[in-house]
Amino acid sequence: MMKQFAAAAALSSSGPQDQNEKMRQWDNWPAITYEEVQHALVTKGDSFFNQARELYYQKKQQPNNDNDKQQQTLMDESQTLFLAVKQINPTLVVESGVNAGVSTYIIRAASPTTKIFAIDPLAKPICGQGKRWVDPSDLTTNYWGGNFTDLLDLDWKGMIAKKEVDPGSTLVFLDDHLHTYNRIAGVRKFGLRHVVVEDNYKLGEGATPFDKKSTPKQMFHGEKWKKEGDWLFDNTVAYAEFPPLVPPIMAAAFKGKRKEAGGFMVAADDNKDIVHPMLRPDLNEDDMKLYAHVADTLGYDAALVDNESYMQFMNYNQICHLELKSDEKTTIDN
């Protein structure tokens, strides 16, 4: 658990009122997370996304390691989806939305042994993304183009009965911009346990009509989705949003406008609805050095003056991890 987070959690859970036990906050950060629905920032249980900083920056001992240079941090080689695959160690990752195959590549890089179902109705990438990366491993089944079968139309019952799929160790990665809530409820029926949602837009934001009315963050916050939010909250063991790398104030020099669809942070954000960033270059010199190193390594300007550098570091969409309950009563009646 993050140091600041742990301190605040310990403080709040020692409070006399029930309400305090449902709230957690950080030093020098305005957001408060609530363990209940109808808030802008909700969390539940314990997800490894809450330990993002430690997991990214922990030193991994290499064989025959005799000096610091031979140590590697996870940050050097990865990002959110990579971390999720490493931590969950799934037997199957179902990737809904393949496009250029970036996420297929990351999943395979994180695990040489997991099965992958790569699903996309299109045989080729859109949005000028060039050629699709296709996994050469025979552990990957490509449900795309002529072989397309939607996530919810796969024969889950049959595959589980034949023990081809272990639902408890399956991770579903949603990056298809469809109705996220319905897809989570749909996979929950079959007992699939882990879901990572790539585009977890805030209330009122979204690039597509579904994006604007279906994400966990919206269901947990919007009054009109209280029923769905309650169901999702009751049916999860853990829910957490992955932190941004740095706070939006690092983009103070960027003069562009906020993107209408959302999905990007701007320096003027009030930060009440996003979790504490992994690094605080605005407060801490060592974190500033780490941030400058990341920007430099990737070839971007840490001051985020140009659009490309801004987009790389301020594109933040509250990517979340849900661990769903595994009991047998899995159906939803709405």
Ligand SMILES: C[S@@+](CC[C@H](N)C(=O)[O-])C[C@H]1O[C@@H](n2cnc3c(N)ncnc32)[C@H](O)[C@@H]1O
């Ligand atoms: C944002 S892109 C995915 C990006 C991809 N994950 C990557 O890392 O390169 C969204 C993709 O979802 C696909 N899509 C649309 N409907 C879908 C469906 N029913 N199931 C799976 N993918 C779908 C689109 O064709 C598009 O390629």
